[in-house]
Amino acid sequence: MPELAEVETIIRQLEKEIINKKIEDVFCFAPVVLKNIPLSSFKRDVMGQRIKKIERKGKNILIYLSNELVILIHLKLTGHLLIGKYDAKNNQLIPREERLKDPINRFIRLAFLLNDNRFLVLSDLRKFAKILLLKPEELEKELQSIGIDPLSNDFNLTNFKNLLTKKRGPIKKFLMDQKYISGIGNIYSSEILFEARIHPLKKIEKLTEEEIKNLYKAIKKVLLKAIKYQGTSAQDESYRNLYGEKGGYEKFLKVYQREGQKCLRCGQVIKRIKIDNRSAFFCPDCQKI
């Protein structure tokens, strides 16, 4: 579900909504989401703590607590973080029957009750999402293999070129590999390569100077615009922001999920191929191999 733009949108909304709130209670309906700690310990360590800081590392959401512990949430493919879905009258999570009718809320796996009587909820159809509770040193270890953030100041053309020398093979694989650059997934890798006019199978070692520069610019351009429009909800039950709203970037997608449709730049038919078992969308005319 979420890539950098979607997680960044959620982070900004979380900062608005839950900073300094206290976690009063935790309800878990699928303990499988807690990957490194039993529910009972998680509740013990988290209840009564205040939320001090929210951060994004790649696609990871970090919630810093007043007792120095950090909740790490990764939404994987179908996770949603939602706020405020609760039964105000009874001051509880909306009843199960009601939840199951709602396409997003029917998959609630874990809920935090906050001291403003709202719930922060993790919904996740496929149960791939993970929640970890970490000490600072554990967090550091957990994040050590996460690559540079493409929005950070350190992500400049020189550093980008250096990274490219560390890997060979299809450029799309490189863009999606979180240990080099963090935050780019299947949607934006296709969109970035279209913007840069580079074929997704183009080998890193065959990229020209100009292509590298174009790719660098395309990464920033596409991601910033995607954040501006609060991410992409490509399918019906896909990404939602903290308030359950869809993203606004779908209407700007040029190739992703446009197989068989005409390229908006040249009219050629958009193709889909498999790279590393993931769909890659591209224009065979605009994007050079």
Added chain:
DNA sequence: AAAGTAACCTGCCCGC
């Protein structure tokens, strides 16, 4: 060491 594959799960859609 890099590359491929299965696995984690659930639901939907398509064709037969």
Added chain:
DNA sequence: TGCGGGCAGGTTACTT
């Protein structure tokens, strides 16, 4: 109508 196969935004563990 039912069933099987393929598909889906991500990552990791295991095998070649």
